[in-house]
Amino acid sequence: MTKNIDLAIVGAGPHALTVTTHLLQKRQSIRGRFWVFDPSGMWMSRWKQQFAAFEIPHLRSPAVHHPDPNAFALRKFAEPRPHELFAPYDLPGTQLFADFCQDVIRVWQLQNQVIPLGVRSIEPLPDRVRSRFRLCLQDGQEVIAQRVVLATGSAKQQIPDWVKNIPTYPSDRLCHSQTIDLRKLQLAGQRVLIVGGGLTSGHLALGAIARGAKVHLLLRRQLAEKLFDAEPGWLGPKYLKDFFAESNWQRRFEMIQQARNGGSMTPAIATQLRRQMRSGNIRIDENCQIVKAQWLGESWHIQCSDGSQHECDYIWLSTGTKFDVTTEPLLKNILAAYPIPIVKGLPVLDTCLRWPGCELFIMGGLAALQVGPTARNLSGARMACEKIVPAIVKPSVAFSPTVMSVQAS
Numbered sequence: 001m002t003k004n005i006d007l008a009i010v011g012a013g014p015h016a017l018t019v020t021t022h023l024l025q026k027r028q029s030i031r032g033r034f035w036v037f038d039p040s041g042m043w044m045s046r047w048k049q050q051f052a053a054f055e056i057p058h059l060r061s062p063a064v065h066h067p068d069p070n071a072f073a074l075r076k077f078a079e080p081r082p083h084e085l086f087a088p089y090d091l092p093g094t095q096l097f098a099d100f101c102q103d104v105i106r107v108w109q110l111q112n113q114v115i116p117l118g119v120r121s122i123e124p125l126p127d128r129v130r131s132r133f134r135l136c137l138q139d140g141q142e143v144i145a146q147r148v149v150l151a152t153g154s155a156k157q158q159i160p161d162w163v164k165n166i167p168t169y170p171s172d173r174l175c176h177s178q179t180i181d182l183r184k185l186q187l188a189g190q191r192v193l194i195v196g197g198g199l200t201s202g203h204l205a206l207g208a209i210a211r212g213a214k215v216h217l218l219l220r221r222q223l224a225e226k227l228f229d230a231e232p233g234w235l236g237p238k239y240l241k242d243f244f245a246e247s248n249w250q251r252r253f254e255m256i257q258q259a260r261n262g263g264s265m266t267p268a269i270a271t272q273l274r275r276q277m278r279s280g281n282i283r284i285d286e287n288c289q290i291v292k293a294q295w296l297g298e299s300w301h302i303q304c305s306d307g308s309q310h311e312c313d314y315i316w317l318s319t320g321t322k323f324d325v326t327t328e329p330l331l332k333n334i335l336a337a338y339p340i341p342i343v344k345g346l347p348v349l350d351t352c353l354r355w356p357g358c359e360l361f362i363m364g365g366l367a368a369l370q371v372g373p374t375a376r377n378l379s380g381a382r383m384a385c386e387k388i389v390p391a392i393v394k395p396s397v398a399f400s401p402t403v404m405s406v407q408a409s
Ligand SMILES: Cc1cc2nc3c(=O)[nH]c(=O)nc-3n(C[C@H](O)[C@H](O)[C@H](O)COP(=O)(O)OP(=O)(O)OC[C@H]3O[C@@H](n4cnc5c(N)ncnc54)[C@H](O)[C@@H]3O)c2cc1C
Pocket: 010, 011, 012, 013, 014, 015, 016, 037, 038, 039, 040, 044, 045, 046, 047, 050, 051, 054, 058, 059, 060, 061, 065, 117, 118, 119, 120, 151, 152, 153, 154, 200, 330, 363, 364, 365, 376, 377, 378, 379
C-alpha cells in the first residue's frame, strides 16, 4: 500500500543530518512526520567512506561547522580530546568528527531514522490545493510526500575530454578519485599520474607515496594554496551582502566561480608535497594538461599540451565534480512539470531554496545561487537550513499551485 508522509528527506549525508536537527530544534512535533531515505541505511555513509578511502586525517573546515544547531557543540564535545583539533582554527580530526556526528544522531534520537532505500524517481502529482510528490523507491515501493528535501550531494564526476578518445583500457588503470580507495591498493614501485590541483590530489599523492609509488602531479594551472575552499568572508555579510544584492543570476554564478577559483590545497598539504618533491617521490608539473593518453598494454603513454611525453602505470583523475540540475535523474520530472531558469547548470530556486511552484527544497551545490560559494560545504548546510526550515515549519509561505503546468500520471 502506498504510504503518505509529510516530509521526505532524500539522502542521509551531512546536509540531510543538518536539516533534520534544525527542523527538530524548531519544531519537535515534526518528529515521526518525516522519513529519511539513503541506500546505505546509515547517516554520513558517503562522507565516512571518502575520508577513509583518502586517509584524510582531519577536516578542512573549522570546528564550528557541523550538523548540530548549536555551533559550539563540537567544541564542547572535543573538550576531553583537545589534541584532535588541528591547527590552524581547530580543524576537527576525522574520528572526532565522526564520533561527534554519532553523538548528534544519538542526542536527537535519529538512530533508526534512515530507511535503507534509494529514491529512484520523484514525480509531482497534480493537485489543485497543494503540491505532492510520488517517490518511487529502489525496491519498487512508492510513497506520497507533501514535501521533499533533496540532499543527495548531486555531484557529477568531471572527466576531461581526452579520456573519451581512449578506445579501451583496464578500468583500474584510469579512474576518477571518487572510485579510489587507498586502503585497497598496493603501489610499491608503481608510477601514478594524478590530474588536478585540488585537495583530493594532495591526499591521493601522499597516500600513493606512502605505498611506495612515484607520483607525477599534473595541474592545468599553478598550485593554489588556500586554507579553505572560499574565504571566510563568504560565511557572513562581508561578501554575501553584495552577493544577495546581485539580481543577475549569471553574475551570481561568476561570483561563485571567482570565490572558489577552482581547486586549491591547504598550505599544510602543499608543504608535505614539497618535502616529497625534495625526496624525489613526486614531480609536479604546473600549467600542463594531457592532450592524449594511450594504453600500451602494460602502461600509459601520455602526451601533454607543452609537448612533453610521459610513461606511467596509473592515471588518477582528481578533477573534482560539477553540479548540473539538467542531468540529475531525481529532478527530471520536476524540471518537466515546473520549468525554471537554469544558469550554467544551477537552478534558480526561491529564497527558501524551494523549487518555484512546488514544495521541493534543494540543499548542497545545486543551491549555490541562493546560498553562495560554500553551498556544498558543511557551512553551506547550516546556511541552507536558515532558509529551508522556516518555510517547512510555516508551509503557508508563498506556495502557488497555479504554476503547475504539466500533468503527471
Ligand atoms: C573528500 C572530501 C572531503 C571534504 N571535506 C570537507 C570538509 O572538511 N569541510 C567541508 O565543509 N566540506 C568538505 N567537503 C565538501 C562537502 O561537505 C562534502 O562533500 C559533504 O559530504 C556534502 O554533504 P552532502 O550531504 O551534500 O552529500 P553526501 O555526503 O554525498 O551525502 C549524500 C547522501 O545522499 C545519498 N543519496 C544519493 N542519491 C540518493 C538517492 N537517489 N536516494 C537516496 N539517497 C541518495 C548518498 O548515498 C549519500 O549518503 C568534502 C568533500 C570531499 C569530497
